[in-house]
Amino acid sequence: MTPISAGSPVAFVTGAAGGLGRAAVARLRERGLRVFATDLNLAAIPCGTPVAVASVDVTDEASVAAGVAAALAEFGRIDHVVHLAGAAGAGPLTTVSLNDWRRVIDVNLTSAFLLAKAVHASLVESRGSLTLTSSTNGLNGGSALSGPAYAVAKAGLINLTRYLAKEWAADHIRVNCLAPGPIDTPMVTGRFSAEVLDQLRRNVPLGRLGAPQDVAHAIDYLTSPAAGFVTGTVMNLSGGLLLD
Numbered sequence: 305m306t307p308i309s310a311g312s313p314v315a316f317v318t319g320a321a322g323g324l325g326r327a328a329v330a331r332l333r334e335r336g337l338r339v340f341a342t343d344l345n346l347a348a349i350p351c352g353t354p355v356a357v358a359s360v361d362v363t364d365e366a367s368v369a370a371g372v373a374a375a376l377a378e379f380g381r382i383d384h385v386v387h388l389a390g391a392a393g394a395g396p397l398t399t400v401s402l403n404d405w406r407r408v409i410d411v412n413l414t415s416a417f418l419l420a421k422a423v424h425a426s427l428v429e430s431r432g433s434l435t436l437t438s439s440t441n442g443l444n445g446g447s448a449l450s451g452p453a454y455a456v457a458k459a460g461l462i463n464l465t466r467y468l469a470k471e472w473a474a475d476h477i478r479v480n481c482l483a484p485g486p487i488d489t490p491m492v493t494g495r496f497s498a499e500v501l502d503q504l505r506r507n508v509p510l511g512r513l514g515a516p517q518d519v520a521h522a523i524d525y526l527t528s529p530a531a532g533f534v535t536g537t538v539m540n541l542s543g544g545l546l547l548d
Contacts, residue, residue, distance in 0.1 A: 306336030319389035321348035323489025327516035340375035362415035393451030412457035469536030485542030509544030
């Protein structure tokens, strides 16, 4: 583990209690970053120095702003923002209620808008990075497994990434996006039957579901100096399921 000091960079992570979030927090800690981890389920977040935690509802503007303020009060800066909070739905479209549509759009897409607004000033100061989380569903149109709102929200995140990469380039802020395929987390394995999971594995040319660590390593790269000339990119993490 890289030594961590009071001057170490700070990562603000949403969805930190999920499978991707826990792996990302662990990898960022290993690299020597201080982490401000947020979620609604704080009990599932590994805490203790150098990780601080706060309950944040990413669909609520005041809650997001309060979370950012708490991170600044705790660590004095924010260098990298990693937005992993999300929620899937289910289709087909004719079975989706308006409330479900709005919920999935808000958790996945509106949350990114609120977070970007709240962290912009801090990232200007640190010349930092913002990493959003889309999905292969946002690139290939999705399916009824996760529903139409999920596919639309994840597609919106891709264009939000490209928009912000251009708008924030003058501020020296890099904005990138992850597009994972099926990952071995409760969001996938907890929703689908053994038969569906087996079909998902067979659909992936590499023959397996992705591991949370696969995504964590991508986050590690995008938040590192090695990615200093990378912005506006959508990183395909699908094991060959999607060839772009």
